[in-house]
Amino acid sequence: MTFTYAAVRPYAGTPRRGPLTRLLEDERWLAATLLLPTVVLLGLFIAYPFVKGVELSVTDAKVGVPGHFVGLQNFADVWNDGIFRVAVWNTCLYTVVTTIFKLALGLWLALLLNNNFKGKAFTRAFILLPFIIPTVLSTLAWKWMFDPTFSVINYLLFQLGIIHSRINWLGDPHLALISVIIVNVWRGVPFYAISLLAGLQTISPELHEAAAIDGARAWQRFRHVTWPLLLPVTLVIVLFSVIQTFADFQLVYVLTGGGPANATQLFATYAYQIGIGTGLLSQGATISLAVFPVLLLVVIVQLLYIRRVETH
């Protein structure tokens, strides 16, 4: 046996390793390297703006004018600002109403799509279109459909005998908010439906069969079999949707611009109007920040509820 041990490399076929490779063999160094680009980008464009927002909110900065420290003056101004209160109220109303409708209609559509029928894949693909197509572009189509003089919706309602004179969808304060809600629901239902459908498909049909054999009717089967199993995924969908709706901007910006007379002003459109439109950076940043606790509260409550449901 003339076998020299030193000549054998640790593993057959292993190339010689440089210092960099050896460094990356260490799990911690590899992790740090892999996470570096993400941390840099998110730090630079999320964490830093957040700090900057807090900084702006305690100064009187305008575009191109570095501000002076004014303490909590901006927050006091915002608190006493009637339009801000209207905007927050509208935002909450908008979020609650659209979420209820999106959930109800989305669930209904998901249950319909969960049946087997001809052209199911095709239908499912087409139904997602409102969610895929850029929101501002589809919202423009709605703006055209709501046009006071040329509205096709008015035409339909007139032909059906429901109305006798024109409806000024976006010009009337109450109707404007309803119109905005309709468009948001239209855009959101496909997302709910497709996500809930994915949830429905994980429920074993055997459970339904067992319940049917035990004599449960369709409604009872939904209430006691489907719904409890669907609840966890429903809550996560609602969480995402509520955040997105609460912070909605583009839909209202295109349809009404917050008008008439701030009837559809949401906090995001108001922050845009003040911060970018009139260039009062600090005021705008304050409006965004002032809403942050409300959003945080909503998210925390939902996360706690999700945890409670999931542990049961």
Add this chain to the structure above:
Amino acid sequence: MIEGAIWRRWVFFYFPLTAFIVALLFPFYWMLVTTVRPDSELYRPWNAPNYTPFWTLHPTLEHVRDLLTETLFGTWMLNTMIISLAATAISLFCGLLAGYALSRLKFPFAGSLGTMIFITYLVPQTLLFIPLADIIRNFRLGDSPWALILTYPTFLIPFCTWLMMGYFKSIPKELEECARIDGATRWRAMVYIIFPIAVPGILSAGIFAFTLSWNEFIYALVFLSSPDEKTVPVGVTSELVRGDVFYWGELMAGALLGSIPVAFVYSFFVEHYVASLTGSVKG
């Protein structure tokens, strides 16, 4: 399937489903009809006797031609394409690496870092756009595509990371261990064994990220100001409305053509898109 008599099937299934489909797709049909309708028919009040809303007897491509020749629409399409592709590429790169690290490696603060990325996933763009506009101005990135290429990843990376983490978790650890026993370094095992398996996940994340970038509005609205730097959503909404006059034919042509790239990508990868959509809401 709905059980029972045929009328029950109609009342509880076919009728509601048809109503949903019509309501969800009607605005797109309306875009199309408006695009090909001549102006003389377009501006006819809804209660006029010869108002024929749902079709036109004189289809024309005049609006499309005006859109392509008299506006910067082509430039906007190109801008949006470049920005969306670049932002998607950056986000996929970051998300892939970060997703691997967070789902496969043990290191201090892994849990809290994962939570932080999840929180940024929940931060809506409308919360930060004002300070971000200030930062973009200070970095001298304003009114250039870089403003968007660098900021879009902030909402795409968390999503890509989240999706890739879920995907990596479904790949058995043994595959990697085998490669390492055969002498591969951690790096090589990751790049040559795990990443190729993760291609469907990468594709899903990429498609979703691309459509999200194409649809983004508020950052593009705030960070860009010259007409020839704009993206499709911003260009169509701001430049095709002159003064108070809405050129509906061109607007709808713009909305229609501006939606085509996303619809095109979507139609080829419906399954991947749906997978990422449902993956994105699974905890």
